[in-house]
Amino acid sequence: MMVLLLNLCCEDENKNIVNTQRIKGQKFFFQYDFVNEAWGHQHYGWVVDSTGNVCRYNLPQNLNDQDALGWTTAEAMNQILAEHGEDCYQIDRDELNNHIELIPEASNGEVVSLGHTACDAGTAAYFVLIYDPDKDRYQHVLLYQWGDFGFVNQSDAAHQLTQWMKSI
Secondary structure: HHHHHHHHHHHHHOOOOOOOHHOOOEEEEEEEEEEEEEEEEEEEEEEOOOOOEEEEEEEOOOOOOOOOOOOOHHHHHHHHHHHHHHHHHEOHHHHHHHHOHHHHHOOOEEEEEEEOOOOOOOOEEEEEEEOOOOOEEEEEEEEEEEEEEEEEOOOOHHHHHHHHHHHH
């Protein structure tokens, strides 16, 4: 959980001008991730790629945690497909594109803490992903998190994306 808190503290350093043109060429757009260490190790989630594949993962061996500023290498993200590609299903292309259009607004939303919200619940988080081609990595921009500590991105686009992602 420390990673997310550091990411929030350094918000100004992380803000990039994100536009639809910039994100069109990336491979991954959305991620849901759940981790809980309270009663044994649990780690699962899914990513949505540029073709609309939703690929689930469970106990990924090579998915690196985010660094202190919320970045994950493209290699680690690609490993999800390599390990779990058979667990994919498809989102309609128009539906996917409509939600990709919301990423720039969501990436500029203010993230606020909901405080300590549970005990031993772990962390479930919804992210949009922003690719940095110069460093071949993805930044996770938080939309919503629940569990031991809660956070919410207050932009309307983040709310819309969270509701959509919960339906996946």
